[in-house]
Amino acid sequence: MKILFVFAHPEQRSLTGALRDVAIKELEAQGHEVRLTDLYADGWKSEVDRADFPLLRPEERLKPVTASHDAYAQDALTGDVKAEIEKLLWADALILHFPLWWFAMPAILKGWVDRVFAYGLAYGVGEHSEKRWGDRYGEGTFAGKRAMLIVTAGGWAEHYAPRGVNGPIDDLLFPINHGILYYPGYDVLPPFVVYRADKLDEAGFAPIAEDLRERMRSFATIAPIAYRRQNGGDYLIPSMQLRPEIGDPGATGFALHVDEGKPASRTLISAVG
Amino acid sequence: MKILFVFAHPEQRSLTGALRDVAIKELEAQGHEVRLTDLYADGWKSEVDRADFPLLRPEERLKPVTASHDAYAQDALTGDVKAEIEKLLWADALILHFPLWWFAMPAILKGWVDRVFAYGLAYGVGEHSEKRWGDRYGEGTFAGKRAMLIVTAGGWAEHYAPRGVNGPIDDLLFPINHGILYYPGYDVLPPFVVYRADKLDEAGFAPIAEDLRERMRSFATIAPIAYRRQNGGDYLIPSMQLRPEIGDPGATGFALHVDEGKPASRTLISAVG
Numbered sequence: 001m002k003i004l005f006v007f008a009h010p011e012q013r014s015l016t017g018a019l020r021d022v023a024i025k026e027l028e029a030q031g032h033e034v035r036l037t038d039l040y041a042d043g044w045k046s047e048v049d050r051a052d053f054p055l056l057r058p059e060e061r062l063k064p065v066t067a068s069h070d071a072y073a074q075d076a077l078t079g080d081v082k083a084e085i086e087k088l089l090w091a092d093a094l095i096l097h098f099p100l101w102w103f104a105m106p107a108i109l110k111g112w113v114d115r116v117f118a119y120g121l122a123y124g125v126g127e128h129s130e131k132r133w134g135d136r137y138g139e140g141t142f143a144g145k146r147a148m149l150i151v152t153a154g155g156w157a158e159h160y161a162p163r164g165v166n167g168p169i170d171d172l173l174f175p176i177n178h179g180i181l182y183y184p185g186y187d188v189l190p191p192f193v194v195y196r197a198d199k200l201d202e203a204g205f206a207p208i209a210e211d212l213r214e215r216m217r218s219f220a221t222i223a224p225i226a227y228r229r230q231n232g233g234d235y236l237i238p239s240m241q242l243r244p245e246i247g248d249p250g251a252t253g254f255a256l257h258v259d260e261g262k263p264a265s266r267t268l269i270s271a272v273g
Numbered sequence: 274m275k276i277l278f279v280f281a282h283p284e285q286r287s288l289t290g291a292l293r294d295v296a297i298k299e300l301e302a303q304g305h306e307v308r309l310t311d312l313y314a315d316g317w318k319s320e321v322d323r324a325d326f327p328l329l330r331p332e333e334r335l336k337p338v339t340a341s342h343d344a345y346a347q348d349a350l351t352g353d354v355k356a357e358i359e360k361l362l363w364a365d366a367l368i369l370h371f372p373l374w375w376f377a378m379p380a381i382l383k384g385w386v387d388r389v390f391a392y393g394l395a396y397g398v399g400e401h402s403e404k405r406w407g408d409r410y411g412e413g414t415f416a417g418k419r420a421m422l423i424v425t426a427g428g429w430a431e432h433y434a435p436r437g438v439n440g441p442i443d444d445l446l447f448p449i450n451h452g453i454l455y456y457p458g459y460d461v462l463p464p465f466v467v468y469r470a471d472k473l474d475e476a477g478f479a480p481i482a483e484d485l486r487e488r489m490r491s492f493a494t495i496a497p498i499a500y501r502r503q504n505g506g507d508y509l510i511p512s513m514q515l516r517p518e519i520g521d522p523g524a525t526g527f528a529l530h531v532d533e534g535k536p537a538s539r540t541l542i543s544a545v546g
Contacts (some may be wrong), residue, residue: 046319103452111380162525179376240438252435253526
């Protein structure tokens, strides 16, 4: 497969950096072709602003959604964004690799999403009518491609467990996995999560690196998270509510959007002892 | 009260900008003192990097957690970050106002959190032992202060409903409300959310502005979200798991971290027709 690997850590010599090298080396050993976007090394600009839309006239109000639509339609995005879009369209798969800061992506990676996931590319795709609400959540530009997160977290695995104080890791990552990756069509693989990353030493690194290699070996074949397709029959249209018969009566929460009846893989946790 | 209002939108003439002015004017009319951090206007730097830690020697590896600890302890953070910390310590309350982009904060606001919420200020506070896991989730530097989100979203309210395809808005905002605001001690008020913001015209603006004024009038008195305090008896220590008797057997998800037995207020939704 052709894989775009997006990396977001300010220190090349970090654990996150070492794991990146392990992952890419193993993917290449498996015959995959990998291109790397190293956001800090590239000096990526994080903020969506007027400079992103060269066609916008000085007196014109910046409406980010409209400006994104117009710039993408007219091939008038900035060069750095266009280069990332070219890589996304080239790739069969996307890996986002980052440290979990405040239960979310670092700003620089969020800025990559905010700027690169343009209207017409990653949203605003397909027919919008009373019968259909666009091609999203399992359909869209990236349908048929795979995506996956590699995440290093400072805290303890127990604190991210299903009943841990931070909230379950799969729920914390849902806005990314479901909202950013599944939305434009990717099949989202269960994430690879390393806990207590700040405490990791060389002895602890080896088994984690081996877990990551193993995951990279199955990257092309592992079953994705079984999110429900928006247009697959589980949601009412156009209200986009789950059909009443899905889940227990009155049940809510992210887990309802996963079809437990489908085969799926689990989040792989690699924790320092 | 003294209120720090952090605003993150690239267009002053946006709906978000107009709502900001409505909110601040009403808060001041109620006798509150408001200071504004306008991230785009200030040219805020979003990325955590070496430049944030002037004491770090060139050959030294950047470990963000350690560097944050050392710089905060030695009063050696950069001037822009120190100015924000001074405002946070001055204020009795914090309001974050932003458009929801890809189900999360814009990068520039995430970068404000990543850089300003230093070790020793917002995390790494209090005793860490077998008997206590720090002052966090209801305790910490900002205990006794209030915080609240004002959010504009492009999508429809139904899609963010408890069974909507995007996931429930309260769950989507949990990583911010619980993970960023409650963690360092704030009492977190239910958010004010505006849907279909991109479609808003002048006729639609007036009722939303009135809803927002009403919410600002009750800002000092409304009950916060009833999150469970980490050290309040609901979690086992040190595993930080919810006690087995809390919730239905096997229940998981963010909602478990809210004590339904406590009085609380609800998310205020102000949707365009």
